[in-house]
Amino acid sequence: MEKTRCLIIGSGPAGFTAAIYASRANLQPILYEGMQPGGQLTTTTEIENFPGYPNGIDGNQLMDDLRKQAKNFGADVRWGVVTSVDFSISPKKIVIDETQTIEADTVIIATGASAMYLGLPDEQKYAGQGVSACATCDGFFYRKKDVAVVGGGDTACEEAIYLAGLCNKVYMIVRKNYLRASTIMQKRVMETPNIEILFEHNTVGLTGENGVDGADLIKRKGEPDEERVHIAIDGFFLAIGHKPNSDIFKPYLETDQTGYIKTIPGTPCTSIPGVFAAGDVADPVYRQAITAAGSGCKAAIEAERYLSQNGL
Numbered sequence: 001m002e003k004t005r006c007l008i009i010g011s012g013p014a015g016f017t018a019a020i021y022a023s024r025a026n027l028q029p030i031l032y033e034g035m036q037p038g039g040q041l042t043t044t045t046e047i048e049n050f051p052g053y054p055n056g057i058d059g060n061q062l063m064d065d066l067r068k069q070a071k072n073f074g075a076d077v078r079w080g081v082v083t084s085v086d087f088s089i090s091p092k093k094i095v096i097d098e099t100q101t102i103e104a105d106t107v108i109i110a111t112g113a114s115a116m117y118l119g120l121p122d123e124q125k126y127a128g129q130g131v132s133a134c135a136t137c138d139g140f141f142y143r144k145k146d147v148a149v150v151g152g153g154d155t156a157c158e159e160a161i162y163l164a165g166l167c168n169k170v171y172m173i174v175r176k177n178y179l180r181a182s183t184i185m186q187k188r189v190m191e192t193p194n195i196e197i198l199f200e201h202n203t204v205g206l207t208g209e210n211g212v213d214g215a216d217l218i219k220r221k222g223e224p225d226e227e228r229v230h231i232a233i234d235g236f237f238l239a240i241g242h243k244p245n246s247d248i249f250k251p252y253l254e255t256d257q258t259g260y261i262k263t264i265p266g267t268p269c270t271s272i273p274g275v276f277a278a279g280d281v282a283d284p285v286y287r288q289a290i291t292a293a294g295s296g297c298k299a300a301i302e303a304e305r306y307l308s309q310n311g312l
């Protein structure tokens with residue numbers, strides 16, 4: 001059976017940064033890219049807040065550069081999805097694509113997070129035909145059209161403002177009678193003339209023969225004045241948060257209610273020695289490329305320490 005001193009799961013900023021540090025420390029890491037090579041940043045265009053790029057950088061370019069940098073130092077970057085793990089033994093066992101098992105002295109989990117959906121059957125029915133969880137990726141297809149954004153937090157406001165620059169009209173469908181977003185984001189939304197906020201509305205279904213042409217909503221659900229509302233839209237954008245990709249680790253590692261892997265505060269160390277968690281999968285607060293990269297660096301340094309302390 002193949003064995004490695006350091007196995008990294010995930011190819012976002014956390015995984016590749018861990019791979020850069022681990023390979024420079026001569027750990028000869030193996031990194032599995034997973035189902036989304038390059039991670040979440042490959043779904044966006046311009047990144048303006050990653051330090052070192054005064055003019056911004058394309059998300060795909062940044063991730064290609066990180067991959068190259070990791071490979072240049074010797075990281076073994078591979079295609080494949082980790083489908084199960086066994087952290088009850090040392091070395092740990094990791095199964096790739098349900099077929100191949102690898103043993104690893106240390107494991108760095110950098111599996112990130114995925115967009116959340118409402119759970120309506122219509123979201124699947126119209127996937128790629130009007131339903132999207134990424135305004136930056138798909139907004140272009142809805143130029144001069146009417147769209148809706150679901151959610152009331154900062155992300156929903158950002159997506160609505162972005163879409164308002166492209167589309168004719170943007171509805172924000174908000175369950176509560178207020179926005180959860182920061183004051184500055186609320187102000188920007190309120191000041192955007194082609195955004196209309198539908199407070200206290202829930203989506204119950206989508207309509208359309210060839211792709212989405214509308215959404216069925218319920219206003220003030222469960223109240224005496226409950227009302228059914230139909231809006232005509234071509235695009236339905238989800239902006240209700242993300243789910244950490246931690247399911248396969250849950251039998252071994254503690255997570256919070258949402259599924260974020262718990263680490264010792266300020267470190268990437270989990271409750272299992274030799275297993276580390278970095279990036280969005282363990283970060284319910286910051287969820288940024290630079291914080292993910294920073295924690296990937298910490299995870300590789302901790303992996304190196306664990307190996308040397310245990311003579312591995």
Ligand SMILES: Cc1cc2nc3c(=O)[nH]c(=O)nc-3n(C[C@H](O)[C@H](O)[C@H](O)COP(=O)(O)OP(=O)(O)OC[C@H]3O[C@@H](n4cnc5c(N)ncnc54)[C@H](O)[C@@H]3O)c2cc1C
Pocket residue numbers: 009010011012013014015032033034035036037038039040041043044046047048049050080081082083110111112113134136245278279280281287288289290292
């Ligand atoms: C549209 C959009 C725009 C954004 N814009 C910015 C921005 O401008 N600035 C900023 O700082 N941040 C931005 N972010 C947030 C940023 O993308 C994330 O904080 C960052 O990508 C998190 O990095 P990560 O390495 O933790 O995980 P991710 O980037 O989520 O990558 C996770 C990786 O894990 C892999 N993976 C998952 N499960 C498995 C498995 N079982 N086996 C193997 N691999 C697996 C995936 O394939 C993926 O490669 C944006 C996010 C989105 C969605």
